[in-house]
Amino acid sequence: EKILKRGKEALGDLCEFLRNHVSYYDWVGFYFVEDGKLKLGPFVGEPTEHVEIPFGVGICGQAAEREETFVVQDVSKETNYLSCSPKTKAEIVVPIFKDGKIIGELDIDSYSPSPFSEEDRAFLEKVCELVSKVV
Template sequence: MFDKSSFEEMKKEIESLLEDRKDKFESICRYLYDHVPYYNWVGFYLVDGSKKLKLGPYVGEPTVHTTISFGQGICGQAAQTKHNFVIQDVSKETNYLSCSPDVKSEIVIPMMKNGKVIGELDIDSHYLSPFDEKDEAFLEWICKMVTGNA
């Protein structure tokens, strides 16, 4: 099983990714997908100026959900409420937008700038209940780093 104490070591590598790359969102997606075995889909949704999220860089299976309205699905709820969503079993959610029958859980962290949601980091897992407060804190840190709020 993955040792979540690795998150602290991974922060150094992510910091160097952010310094060295123009395609920081894509680099982070690839890094997380490659280094955390239960992160089976990693992507960013970016606010398009209206109350919609547009799919940005991602790694994993293609999704039909390239545009999501605020309030729609877990991603839309996170954008609307400005709160993290940690869903350990998506089959128990009434407002879940299914991307793949393999997805069992999801974590969504809004990215904030000047009190407004500008995007979010969305991660799907093929495992039930893999996410905990360490994942949440690590992903919040990433979102703050990419928005310059760290």
């Protein structure tokens, strides 16, 4: 149980690390599936009012429903979108799987337009694979 707790604490450090090392990662946080909804976990960046998100709602909820990475290069073009900050221009959401089931996701908002490349996707999917081993 101690190892598990350390694992969750480490996620906050991981958010910090990602934000500090990639100039266009401005809000970095985790959501975890609980009671059939996404609940906000460790994050860095502006506080968000979206602490609970149903499946299918917003970029986060759509990624959870589809069980795949969702890259939005221009959030102003999305109708099913929950705004966390008016500064946010783009967002990437990567699901976290355990034993084939979605258990959560990594959500990154960017204040830069069209910032995400295939490299970001591959890198963040790898990060989520590693995270699934410690939660």
